[in-house]
Amino acid sequence: MSSSSLQIGSELVPSVPGSRAPSAAPTPKSSFIFADQLAGSTKDLSYSFINSEFLDDVDMELPRGFRSTAQTYKTTSTSAFRNMTSTPRSHHPTSLPKSLPIDWNLFNKQFELNQKLKLSKLKRKRTVSEEFENNFENLPYHVIDFISDCVESQSDLINWSQTCRFFNRMVNKRLYSHVILVDNISDRCKHYDGKYTLVDSKNYPKFLASLCANDELVPLVNEIVIDTSSNHSSYDSLDENIYAALYDIFLTQNNNLDVLQNLDYNNLKKFDSLLNYNRAHLIKHNYNKYTDYYHESENMEDLIRRDLLHLTNFQLLDLNDINRLPVSAKDVSFALEHEFQRNAKFQLTLAGWDTLQRLTTLKLHTPYAFDQFLKEAYRFRNSDTYQRLGNITTLSIANIHKVDDRNQESRLSFHKLNSVIDLSRVEALELKLKCHERVQCNYCIMQFMTDWFEELLSNDHSNLKKLSLISLPPSSNYNVNTQWDSILCNANFLEKLGENLEFFFINLNDFPYMPIFEKTSAQEVQDSLKLPINESILKIRKLMYTNIVHSFKKLELLVMPDYFYNWAVYNNISDLSRDENVNFLNFLDSCLCNCCCEGRQLFKEYSRRTAFKDFKGRFQTEWRYNQPQAVTSYNKLNDNPDSYRILFNYMIRELKNRIPLKQVNTVQSSLDYHKFVPNVYSKYAVIPEEDFLKLTKLITHGLRKDVQRLLDALPNLKRINFGGVLFKCFKISKDKVRVKAMYDDFEEIFNIVQ
Structure with a gap:
C-alpha cells in the first residue's frame, strides 16, 4: 500500500x-x-x-x-x-x-x-508439547497457592497483593476467605499464627466499604468471625448491631459465605442471634408475602426457613430456635444461661429433629444448655421418627453434677448420651465437667470414662482425633481432682484413647495463683491456698504426665493452659526428703547462659518492689531454702522462693492470658483453638514490656527439658503450648527438630533420641 x-x-x-x-x-x-x-x-x-x-x-x-x-x-x-x-x-x-x-x-x-x-476459546486444549512462557500465570494453581501459603506475615501478603493484578487476585482469595475482626490488630497480628486474616475493629467500616465497592471480593468470603470485646459493665454502650451491615451485603449479592460467628458475648446477648435478626428482617420487609400464611403457621415457617441466609453455622440463645433453622445448617452452638431462657420451654418439633439429623457439629457450651437439650432429645426418642444422631463428628458438652440431685439426673451418663448421639462417629470431642463442691461424689466422671472405654474404645469403635478435657471452675474440689488422677493414671485407657489422637487440650487446675505445697500425709489441707504433697501425690502426678506423653503417639498439637500451675511444678520436683527440693522455681535455675543469669537477677530485683510484696502475708510460710555456696554467681532462685511467689504468679498469669479462655464456658470451644487470636501484654502493665520479655526468656529456657521430652516421645508433634508459651516444631532431619517460640525470643535445634 x-x-x-x-x-x-x-x-x-x-x-x-x-x-x-x-x-x-x-x-x-x-x-x-x-x-x-x-x-x-x-x-x-x-x-x-x-x-x-x-x-x-x-x-x-x-x-x-x-x-x-x-x-x-x-x-x-x-x-x-x-x-x-x-x-x-x-x-x-x-x-x-x-x-x-x-x-x-x-x-x-x-x-x-x-x-x-x-x-475456539472454550474448546482449546493445551497439549504436552506446547511451550509455555516463563511467568507465574502459566504455573498450576495449586503451586501458586502453595507459594502464597509460604508467606506467613499478613502485612507481607498485603504488600505482595499490591504489586500487580495477577498477584492481587491470587492473594485476595486468601486474605478475604477467612476473616477475624479483633480489637487491636497492631499488637495482636504479629503474634498470630493461623490462616485467618485479622481486621482491626477501627477498620471495620473500610472492610465493609471494600466489599460494597468491589463485587469480585464478596464471593471470596467464606467465613467471618467477630472476636471483639464489648463493655462488660453496661449494655448501653453497645449501640450497634454487628450483624446489620454484613447482613445487608450478603443478603443482596451472590456470595459463598458459610460461617458468620459472633464471639462478642455481650453484643450477642443484647442484639440476639443472627437467626432472629434474619427472621425479623424478612417478616418486616416481606409482610405481604407471609400474610397469606398467617393462619397456617407451619407453612409460614417453612416459607421463612427457605428465605433465610443459607449459612452452615448458627449461634442460638434459645433451644427452640433449633426448630426454625434452614436446611443449610450443619454447625449449631448454644450459648445460653438460665436467666436468658426467655421463651417457652424447649420442645423439639419434627423440623427441629430433621435439622439435628443433618448436623455435623453440635456445641452445648453451658451446663444448662446441655441438660435441657439432653432431656428433650431423650424424650423425643420415644416418637415414631426417632433415630440416633449419626452425622455429628464434632461434639462439645458441659455438665455439672448438681447438689440435692436424688435421681442422679444431672450426673453425666455415657449410655444416655450415646442413645441420643452416636458417639462412635465423633471425631472431635470437648468435655467440660465438674462435680459441685458440696457433692460427695468420687465416681461420676470416672464412670463415664469407664463406660466409654468398655463400649467403644476396647472394641476399636472410636474415631476420635481431637479431645479436650476441661475441669469447670472452680476446680479445687478434691473429689474431682482424685477422679482425674485415676483416669489419667490408667495407661490402658490412655493408650486406646490416643491411638488416633492428633489434638489434645487439657486444663484441669485453673488456679489464679501458684499454690503453696504443704508436705503432709493428709489428703486435704484446711487452707484453700495450699495443696498437700507427699510421695504418693508426687508419684501420681508424674505418672499422669508420663502416660499422656507416651500414649498419644500421633499427637500433633498439645495445649496445656494450666501447665505452670499444675504440671511443671510436679515435673520439676525430684525429691521430698529435703525442703529445698520442693522449690517450684527449680526449672528456672536449670539454664546458666548469660541471658538467664541476667534474667534471674532481674527477677530478684522486681520481687523486692512494693507492687510484688505478699498481700497480708497470705503466701508466707516458715520454709527457708538453703542456697549452696557453689552457685552464688549464677543468681539462682533457691534462696527464698516464697518471696518470689507473687512475681511468678504475675508472670504465669500474663502468659496464660495469651490463650483467650474467658469465653470457653459461654460461646467459645477449645476445639476451635486454631481460631484463637492471642491476647497481648498490656502497655500499661506493672513490668515494662522489655523486662517482661527478658523474664519470659528465662522461663522458655527453663522449659528446654520438657520440650526435649516431648520431642523424643512424639515424632509427629508440630505445636506445643505450655501455659501460653507456644512452640512450633520444624523437623529438619530424621534426628533434628528446630523449635521456635512464636511469641517469644527463643529458637533452638533439638537432637531427637530414638
Whole structure:
C-alpha cells in the first residue's frame, strides 16, 4: 500500500469487510501513541502487531511473512497496534482511529484470526508439547497457592497483593476467605499464627466499604468471625448491631459465605442471634408475602426457613430456635444461661429433629444448655421418627453434677448420651465437667470414662482425633481432682484413647495463683491456698504426665493452659526428703547462659518492689531454702522462693492470658483453638514490656527439658503450648527438630533420641 492512497486525518477509514463497523471511526478511550507519530513520519511503519498469545498452536497457521514478526513483536517499540492486540480480546474495537495509516489486508487477516480464536476459546486444549512462557500465570494453581501459603506475615501478603493484578487476585482469595475482626490488630497480628486474616475493629467500616465497592471480593468470603470485646459493665454502650451491615451485603449479592460467628458475648446477648435478626428482617420487609400464611403457621415457617441466609453455622440463645433453622445448617452452638431462657420451654418439633439429623457439629457450651437439650432429645426418642444422631463428628458438652440431685439426673451418663448421639462417629470431642463442691461424689466422671472405654474404645469403635478435657471452675474440689488422677493414671485407657489422637487440650487446675505445697500425709489441707504433697501425690502426678506423653503417639498439637500451675511444678520436683527440693522455681535455675543469669537477677530485683510484696502475708510460710555456696554467681532462685511467689504468679498469669479462655464456658470451644487470636501484654502493665520479655526468656529456657521430652516421645508433634508459651516444631532431619517460640525470643535445634 503506497502512502498516496491514504490521506491522514482527512479521509474516512473504510469499513472492515464482514464487520458492522461504522463509516466514521469513533474516538477510542485510550489513544495509541508511537514514536513515529511523535516524529511526524508515516513511512516504513512496522506492522508487527500479531500477538502470539492470541493464536492456537495446533489448528492455526499464520500467513507467510507473519511468523517472524510474531516472534519478534515483543522487541518492536513502534508497532501501531501492539497496545490494541495486547488488551483483552473483549475490548478490541471494530473500527480504528482514522488518523492511523492502515494496511487493511493485514488488518482483515488479523481480524479473522482473532474471530476464530474467540470462537475456539472454550474448546482449546493445551497439549504436552506446547511451550509455555516463563511467568507465574502459566504455573498450576495449586503451586501458586502453595507459594502464597509460604508467606506467613499478613502485612507481607498485603504488600505482595499490591504489586500487580495477577498477584492481587491470587492473594485476595486468601486474605478475604477467612476473616477475624479483633480489637487491636497492631499488637495482636504479629503474634498470630493461623490462616485467618485479622481486621482491626477501627477498620471495620473500610472492610465493609471494600466489599460494597468491589463485587469480585464478596464471593471470596467464606467465613467471618467477630472476636471483639464489648463493655462488660453496661449494655448501653453497645449501640450497634454487628450483624446489620454484613447482613445487608450478603443478603443482596451472590456470595459463598458459610460461617458468620459472633464471639462478642455481650453484643450477642443484647442484639440476639443472627437467626432472629434474619427472621425479623424478612417478616418486616416481606409482610405481604407471609400474610397469606398467617393462619397456617407451619407453612409460614417453612416459607421463612427457605428465605433465610443459607449459612452452615448458627449461634442460638434459645433451644427452640433449633426448630426454625434452614436446611443449610450443619454447625449449631448454644450459648445460653438460665436467666436468658426467655421463651417457652424447649420442645423439639419434627423440623427441629430433621435439622439435628443433618448436623455435623453440635456445641452445648453451658451446663444448662446441655441438660435441657439432653432431656428433650431423650424424650423425643420415644416418637415414631426417632433415630440416633449419626452425622455429628464434632461434639462439645458441659455438665455439672448438681447438689440435692436424688435421681442422679444431672450426673453425666455415657449410655444416655450415646442413645441420643452416636458417639462412635465423633471425631472431635470437648468435655467440660465438674462435680459441685458440696457433692460427695468420687465416681461420676470416672464412670463415664469407664463406660466409654468398655463400649467403644476396647472394641476399636472410636474415631476420635481431637479431645479436650476441661475441669469447670472452680476446680479445687478434691473429689474431682482424685477422679482425674485415676483416669489419667490408667495407661490402658490412655493408650486406646490416643491411638488416633492428633489434638489434645487439657486444663484441669485453673488456679489464679501458684499454690503453696504443704508436705503432709493428709489428703486435704484446711487452707484453700495450699495443696498437700507427699510421695504418693508426687508419684501420681508424674505418672499422669508420663502416660499422656507416651500414649498419644500421633499427637500433633498439645495445649496445656494450666501447665505452670499444675504440671511443671510436679515435673520439676525430684525429691521430698529435703525442703529445698520442693522449690517450684527449680526449672528456672536449670539454664546458666548469660541471658538467664541476667534474667534471674532481674527477677530478684522486681520481687523486692512494693507492687510484688505478699498481700497480708497470705503466701508466707516458715520454709527457708538453703542456697549452696557453689552457685552464688549464677543468681539462682533457691534462696527464698516464697518471696518470689507473687512475681511468678504475675508472670504465669500474663502468659496464660495469651490463650483467650474467658469465653470457653459461654460461646467459645477449645476445639476451635486454631481460631484463637492471642491476647497481648498490656502497655500499661506493672513490668515494662522489655523486662517482661527478658523474664519470659528465662522461663522458655527453663522449659528446654520438657520440650526435649516431648520431642523424643512424639515424632509427629508440630505445636506445643505450655501455659501460653507456644512452640512450633520444624523437623529438619530424621534426628533434628528446630523449635521456635512464636511469641517469644527463643529458637533452638533439638537432637531427637530414638
